Amino acid sequence: MNRPSLLVILCLSNACASPRYAGETHSVNLDDPVRYQLSYIDVALGAGKAEEVRTTYRKRLDGAPGDPLAHVLYGRTLADDNAAFEQYKKAVELDGDSYWAQLSLGEVYGRMDAHDRAVEALDRAASLRPRFAFAHAALGDVHRRKGDDKAARAAYEQAIDLDPHHLVAHQGLGELHLKAGDDDKALAPLALASRMDPDDVDLHLKVARLQEQTGATAEAHAHFRAATEVRDDDPQAWYGRARTARAAGMKDDAVSSLEKVLALKSYHHLARRDLADLLRERREFARALTLYRDAVKATPGDVDAHRGLGLAAEGVGGWLEALEAFAHTRKLAPEDDGAAKGLARVTASLGMTTAPISGASIEQVIDRTRLRAMGCIDKVRSSRPEFTGRLVATAVVDVTGHTTDVRMDEDTIRSPELEACVIWTLRTAQWPKGRAVTAPLVLDLTAPAAGATESGDE
Numbered sequence: 001m002n003r004p005s006l007l008v009i010l011c012l013s014n015a016c017a018s019p020r021y022a023g024e025t026h027s028v029n030l031d032d033p034v035r036y037q038l039s040y041i042d043v044a045l046g047a048g049k050a051e052e053v054r055t056t057y058r059k060r061l062d063g064a065p066g067d068p069l070a071h072v073l074y075g076r077t078l079a080d081d082n083a084a085f086e087q088y089k090k091a092v093e094l095d096g097d098s099y100w101a102q103l104s105l106g107e108v109y110g111r112m113d114a115h116d117r118a119v120e121a122l123d124r125a126a127s128l129r130p131r132f133a134f135a136h137a138a139l140g141d142v143h144r145r146k147g148d149d150k151a152a153r154a155a156y157e158q159a160i161d162l163d164p165h166h167l168v169a170h171q172g173l174g175e176l177h178l179k180a181g182d183d184d185k186a187l188a189p190l191a192l193a194s195r196m197d198p199d200d201v202d203l204h205l206k207v208a209r210l211q212e213q214t215g216a217t218a219e220a221h222a223h224f225r226a227a228t229e230v231r232d233d234d235p236q237a238w239y240g241r242a243r244t245a246r247a248a249g250m251k252d253d254a255v256s257s258l259e260k261v262l263a264l265k266s267y268h269h270l271a272r273r274d275l276a277d278l279l280r281e282r283r284e285f286a287r288a289l290t291l292y293r294d295a296v297k298a299t300p301g302d303v304d305a306h307r308g309l310g311l312a313a314e315g316v317g318g319w320l321e322a323l324e325a326f327a328h329t330r331k332l333a334p335e336d337d338g339a340a341k342g343l344a345r346v347t348a349s350l351g352m353t354t355a356p357i358s359g360a361s362i363e364q365v366i367d368r369t370r371l372r373a374m375g376c377i378d379k380v381r382s383s384r385p386e387f388t389g390r391l392v393a394t395a396v397v398d399v400t401g402h403t404t405d406v407r408m409d410e411d412t413i414r415s416p417e418l419e420a421c422v423i424w425t426l427r428t429a430q431w432p433k434g435r436a437v438t439a440p441l442v443l444d445l446t447a448p449a450a451g452a453t454e455s456g457d458e
């Protein structure tokens with residue numbers, strides 16, 4: 001049994017179905033196996049067997065140089081459109097009434113942007129076999145490339161009337177609706193096309209985004225997931241999968257998908273922030289903190305990332321970083337309730353208030369800072385009775401009365417809470433204006449100290 005005969009048997013059992021040539025509802029025309037051989041060639045090319053299939057059909061052509069279909073089939077194996085064009089042109093010269101020769105010539109003219117010649121050849125093909133949908137779908141593609149959307153839509157619709165499952169026609173019609181901004185009409189034909197060609201990643205992504213817009217989160221997630229299963233190196237597909245997984249409550253899938261986005265070395269700041277949010281919800285604060293830091297560096301204006309940074313820092317006991325993050329969030333969004341509550345919560349945990357220290361003199365500001373620090377010390381001592389040592393901090397103040405830097409010159413107390421209290425108080429203090437100074441603050445806890453509160457210090 002020679003190969004073409006075997007091929008017909010395989011194709012009749014759907015073993016070599018190609019999306020482009022599968023699904024016709026008209027008569028299969030069993031005396032013309034060209035459709036199935038074209039399908040076989042497409043599948044072989046997609047499987048990386050170009051050299052093998054090219055050799056096979058070159059031998060057939062060499063054995064029958066006067067056979068127009070031999071030229072059509074060999075032309076189909078060629079990656080270069082110019083070389084393929086020569087084969088299709090020869091096929092038409094040998095038999096101008098060959099449907100497949102006219103169809104192939106019209107398609108290659110279309111790819112070469114010779115639109116008028118493409119239309120002429122495809123019209124001829126359509127007249128030869130009016131119940132075959134291929135030429136009508138190809139005409140739709142040519143008209144769409146020409147910018148004649150009305151003619152393209154008519155051609156695609158005619159192809160679908162002939163074959164309700166024609167991949168090219170449904171995809172082209174969906175693309176036209178997208179171009180016109182009619183997403184609702186685009187969804188159905190594109191979704192059907194994606195079912196017929198489940199390996200087309202771009203189709204899955206388009207359908208997923210359209211479904212996500214309509215709130216069909218589970219359906220969108222299925223298409224994003226299918227896209228990642230076909231091509232696992234597309235960060236946008238993985239991010240879409242993560243986004244819809246999170247919306248559908250599939251947090252484990254969302255986490256693993258976001259980790260994949262970052263593993264692909266994508267600098268997608270939203271992926272970092274979203275992953276950090278999910279890890280924080282799991283109380284994996286340390287991992288979340290690193291991601292939030294990267295996110296705020298990448299997008300300094302991201303309010304959600306700054307707030308998340310504060311929450312993660314609070315979770316690991318990074319008091320100063322938490323205070324700074326919540327304060328920066330409020331600077332970006334003064335009405336942000338989460339940041340305001342976070343700032344109040346952390347300052348209360350440290351035994352201080354959120355109001356900045358001020359005074360008529362440098363000495364008065366230092367004294368009030370010391371008093372506030374003693375309130376923080378009392379708070380810490382409630383959980384750490386053995387609390388001793390010495391802390392020396394210096395505030396660098398400019399002529400406008402703002403702190404430009406706080407140096408920790410000595411700290412043998414080694415309390416993160418006290419250090420945050422002192423640095424934050426000095427950093428946010430309102431100093432007298434008029435001269436630049438360095439103002440040292442000394443806390444000596446080598447001997448037991450009386451308790452102090454902050455009430456009435458300002």
